[in-house]
Amino acid sequence: MKILNASALLVEPLESRKFSRFSLQYTETEDKPFDDANWEPRFSGHQSLEEREESFLARNQKINCGFVRGPEGTPSTGFDLAEDDAKYISSCHIAVASCIFGNSDRLRIPVGKMVSRISKKNVCFVMFVDEATLKTLTAEGKMPDSMGFVGLWKIVVVKNLPFSDMRRVGKIPKLLSHRLFTSARYSIWLDSKLRLQLDPLLILEYFLWRKGYEYAISNHYDRHCVWEEVAQNKKLNKYNHTVIDEQFAFYQADGLQRFNASDPNKLLHSNVPEGSFIVRAHTPMSNLFSCLWFNEVDRFTPRDQLSFAYTYYKLKKMNPDKPFYLNMFKDCERRKIAKLFRHRSDEQRDILSQPETE
Ligand SMILES: *[C@@H]1O[C@H](CO)[C@@H](O)[C@H](O)[C@H]1NC(C)=O
Numbered sequence: 001m002k003i004l005n006a007s008a009l010l011v012e013p014l015e016s017r018k019f020s021r022f023s024l025q026y027t028e029t030e031d032k033p034f035d036d037a038n039w040e041p042r043f044s045g046h047q048s049l050e051e052r053e054e055s056f057l058a059r060n061q062k063i064n065c066g067f068v069r070g071p072e073g074t075p076s077t078g079f080d081l082a083e084d085d086a087k088y089i090s091s092c093h094i095a096v097a098s099c100i101f102g103n104s105d106r107l108r109i110p111v112g113k114m115v116s117r118i119s120k121k122n123v124c125f126v127m128f129v130d131e132a133t134l135k136t137l138t139a140e141g142k143m144p145d146s147m148g149f150v151g152l153w154k155i156v157v158v159k160n161l162p163f164s165d166m167r168r169v170g171k172i173p174k175l176l177s178h179r180l181f182t183s184a185r186y187s188i189w190l191d192s193k194l195r196l197q198l199d200p201l202l203i204l205e206y207f208l209w210r211k212g213y214e215y216a217i218s219n220h221y222d223r224h225c226v227w228e229e230v231a232q233n234k235k236l237n238k239y240n241h242t243v244i245d246e247q248f249a250f251y252q253a254d255g256l257q258r259f260n261a262s263d264p265n266k267l268l269h270s271n272v273p274e275g276s277f278i279v280r281a282h283t284p285m286s287n288l289f290s291c292l293w294f295n296e297v298d299r300f301t302p303r304d305q306l307s308f309a310y311t312y313y314k315l316k317k318m319n320p321d322k323p324f325y326l327n328m329f330k331d332c333e334r335r336k337i338a339k340l341f342r343h344r345s346d347e348q349r350d351i352l353s354q355p356e357t358e
């Protein structure tokens, strides 16, 4: 793995002409259907199965992609930001984003000396937190300064969380960075259990620019087949088994097959992503994939490793002539860039074992 050693001479490439071009729009509001008295506005909207099917087509169209609001006069569907914060994040050109909801993790500040002066000027580092997490951070002495920063992180407080399951809320900044950072060309997602230890521009160069990719995600260090991932999720009781089974049966009925490592035509190196580190260019195909993946997580389980490969295969199947430049890299490459810590909630349990040997 050869990462460049300085970002000073890096030049951001022009938009590559090989990337698919089309224009995506997003549902902003939904109206109450007059025949459904129990209808309530939802953050992810109410997508029918027909609309879901259509949404996979890479063409000019309007799709659901979170941030759906109800008709005027109805309460907010959530993920509310202060006006100044919304303005700040909508002005970022390159974003490094992470989140802590429900006190799940400690705040890991990127290694300052690894981040170049150019990056400090051109990259926004945004940590989304809920009010409970902010309270804990403050109590632990990590109070945001008058500009809202703790170290490099701009702390952005999210009010009115759209889901009661914090894992689900976490998928919003994770999968929908292009909806939050509306004018950003690039974003890097970092799970809060990771601490960044490399300059963001060098990350973009290595994972995207050098070989012309538009989306980069690591594969799982251990599991390659979704069948194993489903078994593991059930064994560790990660989610309601009935709902996992429903999702998996749905995907199999729509053609998802076991991962076959020796198939020369296989589309992915692995069908299970690690997912704690994602690098993306906000191109139409990359944005579409992100929306589709989020909508699967919304419809089924928040265990996003279960829907990744299916979403990718279906996107390819429905758009045979539209390439999607996905870089699925090895998890060990991620280790050089970001150090892994335990989740705060797991610290007690694992106090005697080593977090990660490098
Ligand atoms: C799991 O989900 C099913 C279907 O939604 C529900 O009927 C069942 O009560 C849930 N089980 C648990 C243990 O929550």
Ligand SMILES: *[C@@H]1O[C@H](CO)[C@@H](O)[C@H](O)[C@H]1NC(C)=O
Pocket (backbone or CB within 6 Å): 260, 261, 262, 263, 264
């Ligand atoms: C996996 O792919 C190889 C090569 O195409 C094929 O010979 C083999 O039958 C496949 N295995 C399964 C279980 O489908």
